[in-house]
Amino acid sequence: MLVHPEGPSQGVRGGGPMDVAVWLAGRGYPVHPLAPGGKTPAANCRDCRESEHAPEACPCRAERRWCHGFHAATTDLRTVREWWQTEPDFGIGVACGAAGLVVIDVDAHSAPLPDRQRLLPGIAIDDRVDLTGLRSGFDTLALLAAHRSRPNPCEDASTLRVRTPSGGMHIWYRAPKDGPRFRCSSGSSSRVALAWQVDVRAIGGYIVAPSTRTSAGVYEALPGARVPAALPLWLAAELVRTGHDGQPVAPAPARAKRAPRGRGRQGQGSGQGDRVLASLLEEVRACGLSPSGTAFSEKLNRAAFTAGGLVAAGHLVEEEGRRLLLEAADGARPHQTRRNVLIVDAGLRAGRERPIQPKERA
Ligand SMILES: [Zn+2]
Ligand SMILES: [Zn+2]
Numbered sequence: 001m002l003v004h005p006e007g008p009s010q011g012v013r014g015g016g017p018m019d020v021a022v023w024l025a026g027r028g029y030p031v032h033p034l035a036p037g038g039k040t041p042a043a044n045c046r047d048c049r050e051s052e053h054a055p056e057a058c059p060c061r062a063e064r065r066w067c068h069g070f071h072a073a074t075t076d077l078r079t080v081r082e083w084w085q086t087e088p089d090f091g092i093g094v095a096c097g098a099a100g101l102v103v104i105d106v107d108a109h110s111a112p113l114p115d116r117q118r119l120l121p122g123i124a125i126d127d128r129v130d131l132t133g134l135r136s137g138f139d140t141l142a143l144l145a146a147h148r149s150r151p152n153p154c155e156d157a158s159t160l161r162v163r164t165p166s167g168g169m170h171i172w173y174r175a176p177k178d179g180p181r182f183r184c185s186s187g188s189s190s191r192v193a194l195a196w197q198v199d200v201r202a203i204g205g206y207i208v209a210p211s212t213r214t215s216a217g218v219y220e221a222l223p224g225a226r227v228p229a230a231l232p233l234w235l236a237a238e239l240v241r242t243g244h245d246g247q248p249v250a251p252a253p254a255r256a257k258r259a260p261r262g263r264g265r266q267g268q269g270s271g272q273g274d275r276v277l278a279s280l281l282e283e284v285r286a287c288g289l290s291p292s293g294t295a296f297s298e299k300l301n302r303a304a305f306t307a308g309g310l311v312a313a314g315h316l317v318e319e320e321g322r323r324l325l326l327e328a329a330d331g332a333r334p335h336q337t338r339r340n341v342l343i344v345d346a347g348l349r350a351g352r353e354r355p356i357q358p359k360e361r362a
Contacts, residue, residue: 018084020211021092025080030073030098032206033066033083034091037215039208041069042090052326052337054345069338070095070206091212097203102175102182102231102239104153105199105207106137108167119196120144121242137168137187137197144195150234157224162210165217170207173231180236180245191298192243200244204346272358273315277307281328288332297343300329304344308351315358322348 021031033042043049044067045060055061055071064079066072073095074080084090096103116125119140125131134140138154145152153171154161160172175182184205185192194200201207208214210221239245280303287294304325310316322344329340 016084016088017090017092017212018081018088020209021080021084021090022077024092024094024209025075025077028075028099029101030070030075030095031080031209032070032073032093032095033087034093034208034212036087036089036091037213039091039212039214041093041206042066042087044068052330052341054322054341069093070098073098073206091214092209093206094209095206096184096201097181097205100175100177101202101207101228102173103201103207104141104171104173104194104235105201106141106154106169106171107187107197107199108136108138109197110135111197114196118190120147121193121195123147137195140187140195141198144238148234148238150232153232153235156229156232157222159225159229160210160227161222161224162208163220163222164208165214165219169222170201170219172207172228173235174228175202176231176236180240182236182239182244185242185244194238194242194244200239202244204342273310273313273321276310276356276358277303277316277321277324280306281324284325284328285332296333300325300340300343301347303328304347305351305354306356308348309354309356310351310358311348312352313355313357315356318348 024031034040035042045065048058048060048067055068058067058071060067061072064074064076064082066083070093073093094101113119113131113134116127116129116131119125119131119134120143123144125143134143141154142152154169156171162170162172164170182200182202183192184202185194185200187193187196187198208219210219212219280299283299284296284303287296287299307316307321307325311318311321325344325348326337326340329344330337333340
């Protein structure tokens, strides 16, 4: 979109960030402010910085504040104008899930090549395939497309493509309307990933809108379509194959079985639930002994996922579980409280779909 004077299938006219934000919101893309010069959301208000709470439970939204990043994204033009009047240099984030977008985020970072089996998760790359020259997400995405005999999305001029200041590319697509609900992933994840150095931005994430200027440069729409095209079917199939279709990201705890909701003493906590959670929290806390390389996110995700299952089966009080999880997480990784909240809430949400009876655990 962007930088075209008129026509619904064209883009917004050039202009300041507010014009672009209003243009996007007016077309149904919920927007939220990014910190001036940066690509991360504008800072929360002081209350939200000082207290841990779920974005859904935050009073700021009703007061039309921009706290909690993409959770605050809106199409309400009055709110959008107010935000960019407050700070005309805000960048623009678009909440992918609410906007119905799936954006393929191709990175070009210099990083050592991983094991060849991690280049395209789930696809074995024969030893005879020469990987010389493979350096970035551009290469792995091209490899995936070639493997499926499909056109390379990076060259797909039928949809909006945006060059990022770091030399990467965002390929914007419309999510299937009645199809799977795709979630975000990172290309470096060992669990859900499309390809090495290729992230997926969908439900649970946001994307920097074209024309946004950061200290590193401008997000610039490339020649070709200025609006997102429908996600190609083969890419949708790849996203399903690689686990992006909204299934719980955490592995189900060992031997947990589905149990009907409401069994146990709903909302009371059973003591057993607390004990199960306690051992998982110990693992999370232990990550605090080392700043990295401890699989912290996975451990926290697993603990939150289990806690969600215990809540659903009535063995744990949700507020209490959440508080314990955040306490343990912030103790081990105090510099990333926002990320901790995201991991905990996603894990709880996914876990609630799978009630757990403590004695069924190994
Ligand atoms: Zn706030
Ligand atoms: Zn808040």
